[in-house]
Amino acid sequence: MALLDTYGLTATYGDFQALFGVDITLGEAETIAIIGANGAGKTTLMRSISGVLRNAPGMVQFNGRDIGALAADEIMAQGVAMVPEGRKLFPSLSVEENLLIGTYGRRVSGHWSLGSVYDLFPILKDRRHSPGTALSGGQQQMVAIGRALMSNPRVLLCDEISLGLAPVVIKDIYKAVPAIKAAGASLIVVEQDIGQAMAVADRVYCMMEGRVTLTGAPDALSRDAIHDAYFGAGQ
Amino acid sequence: MIWVDTVAQGILLGGLYALFAAGLSLVFGIMRLVNLAHGDLIVVGAYLILLLVTLLGLPPFLAALVAMPLMFALGWGLQKFLLNRTLGDDILPPLLVTFGLSIVFQNALLEGFSADSQRLPTDALTTASVAIGPLNLGVMPLLTFASAVAVIVGLNQLFYRTSLGRAFRATSDDPVTASLMGIKPASIFATATGIALIIVTIAALYLGLRANFDPNIGPARLIYAFEAVIIGGLGSLWGTLLGGIIIGVAQTVGAAINPEWQILAGHLAFLAVLLVRPRGLFPRAND
């Protein structure tokens, strides 16, 4: 049985429908990537799974439980943590406080703690008393990832962790993924960078206009199929 | 020498105003809610203490201690079941609802206790004074000021040293991202208002021990509290204490020149600070 599934997930902003029946499945110890153009609905999907957008009952199953209608704080407490798009550090909190608050709703002992997060991203230890927002973009992304890891989640949702970062910084950040997997989390990674998505994921979902248009293992997908799924056939 | 004494009295009076203001500042800092019923809640607290004193025969300080959890519960419930529903992008609903609450509290107190003015019973200690150098200071004003400092130190410890305090600051920054940390913003807000009403109870104790009160004095206390908060800079607790002191000193100095100028001098000091520093003395960087 999969660890996390969505069943015909829909989402709306007022009158605007952003998701039209999305089905994805995430296995234990698996990493999936969600790719798609701007506005495809990737962030909306992450916000729906994490409960920031409320769903109907039955639309999301996690660990054998229906979490479709739960609030974000309840879903987090079950073990689904999110690294939100744009990092969203708390400006009033120092780096270390940003990390510590990641355990507020879920205190589970496991691999991740302040010490192991500092081992993963040593630069954060030197900057631990700085305001979170005084760091560079890459360092802020490290804080956002560390903050989500602090609760020892079963599922980690990463929304465009490479956004706006230099290639060498992106490489540094993705170096953390094997350690995150080794500690027992499954990942859903939203990426605009298709190469990065292909490199990290066991399976890829491509979205367009609120629907999944293509899915498969990275090496089974041709460039043309991805191009069509990304931009629509005939573009 | 008389001026030194006047200023010292004013500083101590500022402690009372800081106590009026600290709860207002706390709630505004965390949820950007301006509670227009804050002054009336202080008066409600004073009547609650009076009730416990007369019904149970408790001394006022013990009665205030008993009143604290009750006031916390009142604040928690008010926030959870009423005020949380008014929060949003529009600033008008919370103003209207708390303005309505202010009227409800005043009338409920009038019904229950009549318009007669009341006072908490004082004993020898509360009317005593001590000589400090050339100054002769009342024990009660000294206690009030010490309580204000203790409240502000305590709130700062809570804010910067505890997990709940982190959650307060995070929720104030960004409630949606806070919910991704497992925080329930609605409960955080309810807890914050509950804590604000514990401070209100302390303010009510000194209000009732130092002067007469009746059901209609709430709005004037709200104005002093507002002025202290705004002088200090919205959300800064030490700034709120300084704001209280500025109003207190202005009032006692004004009264020393001409007794009729006491209240006016406080308001003028407020306007003067606002002219020079429109965002208060210690504004927060990200407001």
Ligand SMILES: Nc1ncnc2c1ncn2[C@@H]1O[C@H](COP(=O)(O)OP(=O)(O)OP(=O)(O)O)[C@@H](O)[C@H]1O
């Ligand atoms: N708060 C909102 N209110 C209204 N419409 C929204 C809102 N957020 C997103 N949308 C719309 O929903 C659609 C999907 O947006 P979403 O942010 O999920 O896309 P995305 O795939 O994450 O894009 P990007 O790659 O730019 O981050 C878009 O058409 C967007 O305009």
Ligand SMILES: [Mg+2]
């Ligand atoms: Mg997005």
